[in-house]
Amino acid sequence: MDLLLTNKIVAITGPAKGMGEAITRAFAVEGARLALLARDTLAVSALEMELRDQGVDVVLVACDITNSDQCEQAVAHIREALGDVPDVLINVAGGSGPVGKSGADTTFEEFEEIVRLNMAGCFNTMRAVLPGMMERRSGKIVNVGGTFGMRGKAGRMAYSASKWGLRGITKSMAIEAGPHNININIVAPGMVDGQRFRTKVCLDMAVKLGVSEEEAAQRHAADYALQRISTAQDVADACLFMASERSRQITGTDLPVDGGWAAL
Structure with a gap:
């Protein structure tokens, strides 16, 4: 099935580790033009050079997604380098927060840090791309969430809260962006x-x-x-589908990629 992603401008945050690398390579195979957003560009440079050597149209953009100004500057950079705002935004970048700590033992600083990264980071990138998508009247946004944001998990309160909050951001903004022909969804991996x-x-x-x-x-x-x-490729395949026109009538939804864990 042709996913109709050839020459689409796809911006990916967290593009070079684990799921992020698999997602980046999957979009490259589909013929997309890639904008790789990373706070540490050195960690992404090897992947960028490899893709460029393979003939992929790719640009590496320095961006701390927790900084709203940097996110807006990144979109301006993409427009200048690739000729337009992204057709697709894939928000992969995120963190795990404290592991094995109860909510009562979690410090405010630990809670704030992971919420800022997993929630505010996605909000910043979405806010940066949406005006251009709305003006063009087309766009796809895929936020990578997590099944702990669907069921909760003892010892992972801060992470669970951040991913649960991301669901609220996604669903609310999907309703707002829908009249502009923009789809916004969550792909929620389980253990990968x-x-x-x-x-x-x-x-x-x-x-x-x-x-x-x-x-x-x-x-x-x-x-x-x-x-x-699940494998990283399973998550990448779900992102491809949600970013493609094959999912044109799907928005504001959670797609668990977890082998059925969230359903049990």
């Missing part, structure tokens, strides 16, 4: 297989239960309806 899952999550469970790391991974998978852990 990768370095952190293998070296942190599985290792912690293995030590706690006295099992092997592989058995720990299998126990995690058993919690999901499909009995398997």
